[in-house]
Amino acid sequence: MLQEIILAGFGGQGVMSMGQLLAYAGLEENKYVSWIPSYGPEMRGGTANCSVTISDKEVSSPIITEPNTLIVLNRPSLEKFEGDIQPGGWLLLNSSLIDLEPRRQDINVFKIPSADIASEKLNNSRVANMIILGAYIQLIGAVSLESVVNALKKVLPEYRHDLLPLNRRALELGIELAQKAL
Amino acid sequence: MGKVLMKGNEALGEAAVRAGCRYFFGYPITPQNEIPHYLAKRLPEVGGVFVQAESEIAAINMVYGAAGSGARVMTSSSGPGISLKQEGISYIAGAELPCVIVNMQRGGPGLGGIQPAQSDYFQAVKGGGHGDYRLLVLAPATIQEMVDLMGKAFDLADEYRNPVMILGDGILGQMMEAVELPPEDLSFKIPSKPWATTGAKGRTPNIINSLYLDPLELEKHNLHLRNKYEQMRKESMGETYKTEDAELVLVGYGSAARVAKAVVDQGRARGLKVGLFRPITLFPFPKDDLQKACCQARHVITVEMSLGQLIEDVRYNLEFKVPVHYCGRVGGMIPTTRDILAKIEALTNLQGEGEEV
Numbered sequence: 442m443l444q445e446i447i448l449a450g451f452g453g454q455g456v457m458s459m460g461q462l463l464a465y466a467g468l469e470e471n472k473y474v475s476w477i478p479s480y481g482p483e484m485r486g487g488t489a490n491c492s493v494t495i496s497d498k499e500v501s502s503p504i505i506t507e508p509n510t511l512i513v514l515n516r517p518s519l520e521k522f523e524g525d526i527q528p529g530g531w532l533l534l535n536s537s538l539i540d541l542e543p544r545r546q547d548i549n550v551f552k553i554p555s556a557d558i559a560s561e562k563l564n565n566s567r568v569a570n571m572i573i574l575g576a577y578i579q580l581i582g583a584v585s586l587e588s589v590v591n592a593l594k595k596v597l598p599e600y601r602h603d604l605l606p607l608n609r610r611a612l613e614l615g616i617e618l619a620q621k622a623l
Numbered sequence: 624m625g626k627v628l629m630k631g632n633e634a635l636g637e638a639a640v641r642a643g644c645r646y647f648f649g650y651p652i653t654p655q656n657e658i659p660h661y662l663a664k665r666l667p668e669v670g671g672v673f674v675q676a677e678s679e680i681a682a683i684n685m686v687y688g689a690a691g692s693g694a695r696v697m698t699s700s701s702g703p704g705i706s707l708k709q710e711g712i713s714y715i716a717g718a719e720l721p722c723v724i725v726n727m728q729r730g731g732p733g734l735g736g737i738q739p740a741q742s743d744y745f746q747a748v749k750g751g752g753h754g755d756y757r758l759l760v761l762a763p764a765t766i767q768e769m770v771d772l773m774g775k776a777f778d779l780a781d782e783y784r785n786p787v788m789i790l791g792d793g794i795l796g797q798m799m800e801a802v803e804l805p806p807e808d809l810s811f812k813i814p815s816k817p818w819a820t821t822g823a824k825g826r827t828p829n830i831i832n833s834l835y836l837d838p839l840e841l842e843k844h845n846l847h848l849r850n851k852y853e854q855m856r857k858e859s860m861g862e863t864y865k866t867e868d869a870e871l872v873l874v875g876y877g878s879a880a881r882v883a884k885a886v887v888d889q890g891r892a893r894g895l896k897v898g899l900f901r902p903i904t905l906f907p908f909p910k911d912d913l914q915k916a917c918c919q920a921r922h923v924i925t926v927e928m929s930l931g932q933l934i935e936d937v938r939y940n941l942e943f944k945v946p947v948h949y950c951g952r953v954g955g956m957i958p959t960t961r962d963i964l965a966k967i968e969a970l971t972n973l974q975g976e977g978e979e980v
Contacts, residue, residue, distance in 0.1 A: 461799065465628050468801050474628070476799040480654055480737065501885030502878065502957050503798045504739075 442472075442497050444583040445505045447522055449490035450514025450535070452483065455570035458596065459512070460491035462574065465592035466584035467495035475503035488517050495583050510581060512573060514555075516541055531581060533573055551580055553618060559611065568611035575615020580623075586612055626801040631766045631791065632657030634802050635725065636665060638773035639697050641805050643813045644723070645671035646696040648685035650678055650704060653737040654793035655727035658699040669809075679704045683711030683724075690720035691831040693819030695777055699725035701793075702743055703734060705751075712786055713752030716848075717833030721780030723773075724758070725789045727796035728928075730955040738955025739793030739878060744932035747790045748906040755845050757852045759787040760905040762876040766800040768903075774805065779858060781814050783851060790905060792928065794878040794957070852907075861909035862901040865891065866916040869898030871967055874913070874937050875926035876902050879951070879958060883926040886963045895967060910940040920945050922970050926958055927951040 446463065450456040460476050467474035478491045492505040509530040513519045516539045519532075526532055528547040537556035553576055559569040578586055590609055597604060629637070636658050639647075647662045659675060666673040676682035682698050689696040700708060705726045715722060728743045730736040747760045759779050763769035769791060776787040820829050835841035865887050866872055873883040880901040890897035900916040902909050917923055923945050925934040931949050938947045950966040952958045 461628070464799060468626065468628055474801060476628070477794065477797050480793070480797055482737075498888075499881075499884065500800070501881045501960065503794060503800075504957050506959065 442495070442583065444493075444495040444510060444581065445508050446493045446495075446510040446512065447490055447505055447508040447525070448493065448512045449488055449518030449522060450570075452485065452487060452489045454514045455567070456489055456512075456514060457491050459570045459574050460493045462589055462592050462596060463493045463495065463577075463584065465596060466588035467493075469588040469591050470584060472496060473498060473500050475500040477503040488515065488521070490518065490522075510577070512577060514538065514570065514573070519543065533576055533580070535569065535573060537569070549580075551576060551619065551622065553615070555615070558614065558618070562614060563607065563611055565607060568607060571608050571611035572615040572618070575612035575617075576619040577615075578612065579616040579619035586616065626803050628799050629766065629802050630657055630797065630799050631769060631794075632727070632796045633661045634766050634770050634804070635699075635773060635789070635791075635796075636661035637804055638770040639723070639777075640665055640669055640671070641807050642695070642774040642777045643811050644695045644697050644777065645669065646686075646689045646694050647671070647698065648674045648676050648682040648689070648696070649698050649700065650676050650682050652701045652704040654729055654739070654796045655699050655701050655725065657796070658725065658727075679707035680711065683708040683715075686722050686724075687711055687715050687718070687720065690715060690722040691718070691820050693813075693816040693821055695721075695813050697723040697725065699727065701727045702729045702731045702740075705743060705746065709746075709752035712758070713750075713754050713756060714833050715786050716752075716756035716758065717754060717844075718831050719784040719848075720786070720831065721777070721784050722786050723776045723780055723789065724786055725791065728790065728792040730953065736955045737793065739795075739797075739928065739957065740953060740955055741792055741877060741879060741928035742930070742932070742953065743790070744905070744927070744929050747788050748908070748936070756848060757785075757855075757906055759783065759785060759855060759858065759907075760790050761787065762790045762903060762905050763795065764877050764880045764901060764903075766795065766798070766802045769795060770802055770804060772903075777813075781816070783855060784818075785851065785855075790877065792878050793955075856907045858904060859907040859909035859912070860903040861912040861916075862899075862903060863912065863916045864899040864901070866898030866900060868896055869916075869920055870896040871898070871922045871924065871970065872917045872920040873897065873899045873924050873926050873963070874902070874933065874947075875899070876905060876933065879926045879928050882958055882960060883963065886926075886960050886967070889960055889964060890967055895971060897967060905936075908936050908940055913937070913940050914942075917941055917945055923947045924950050924963070924966060924970070926963055928957065929953060
């Protein structure tokens, strides 16, 4: 198993923490993992991205040029990375903010209005990233829901553990929506 | 203690604290900023001192002072900042003081870029500043190894009274990986340093200096240093991977070696007899281990994120007995397994042997 994932979006949408959660969840399952951010001269409101590898083998280069999964939360990220996805790979996109149709025909695409769903169903737009991460868990299955939740417990400081149920609900919602779509 | 996910720069900072480092002087530069960021918070917790100096030159001279007083002290920087520190590093080497210097390499020359590179190889292993001197240079390839080498770096610095450089790069600094930290031993005492300037009450003063105006005296000092660098040879370390029957050996260090290791597995899956030699110490260079790893190789390829720096030491240490080829990317680009496999296949399909590709 080798999952090479690029996660991208606006700064503040939670792509970096989503990536760290995935890596931590992989570690929970005793897999080799790496996480590396883009660290260019980023500007406020600009795009941020990180690369996550989850593997049965040692990770060679953590920098990913051809992801087998791309998770994008905004339009510039889709435009930037769509062409790099490996044929047969997955594209998960936040259709609340992306009004563009993916051009690739040789990949699997899952569109989910995660920002709208987060606001409407959970009354908190900030867990949009967790909804799309839930969809990832369901569609690709590289890590389990329980591992992600365990990772959350480690990543969130204790005084923020009151947010765990909300995040879990968001993950489950993503899983449900992906199940329905399949 | 179990494995935790940590960013390379932060893990390095924590490993330094656990190795007894209590003083850090530095100046910010990407991609190593998380080291000072981490230590600014961490060192005061253990009674240490963190100073963000007004410049790299000031920082390295603070290291000089702290090392002279016998402390475990560290600085870190990247490319341009390491260049600025060279004068101080030369003084520290001349005055024979222990310290650890971290270089998280980025692309150069000049301001270059901020993405990972290995283009400071010559600067690290050939001295770097003025005068006849060497640094002990350690080149970790994983965050775990970076952490494991931290304690060793301070021990070697004390043992040889010589600056030790940890040569990383932007990848190792920025990435997160699983790591197990050494236990924190608060009762740890650093080795006694009778030469240190700790206040001369009741004894003759210790003098820390690198000025020898009498050429005969300076020559004596130079020869003493050379002798010390010869002694360091026994510290050389390298890793071999599937070299026993390898007809083609890849040689690379740090991040480049990670990619090369994946190439060995991919090449083996295609039936190619490929192996990897990874120097862990770049000075002293693990000559004997390299020769042993390459004894049946028909070709050697260096995989580096520089324009042919490592290759010079590989050719020299193999005594020009095996053709050595170059495969690399520069400027912040990372060589891919595909690039390296293409190079290997071009070489193995070659008709005439020893021909330059």
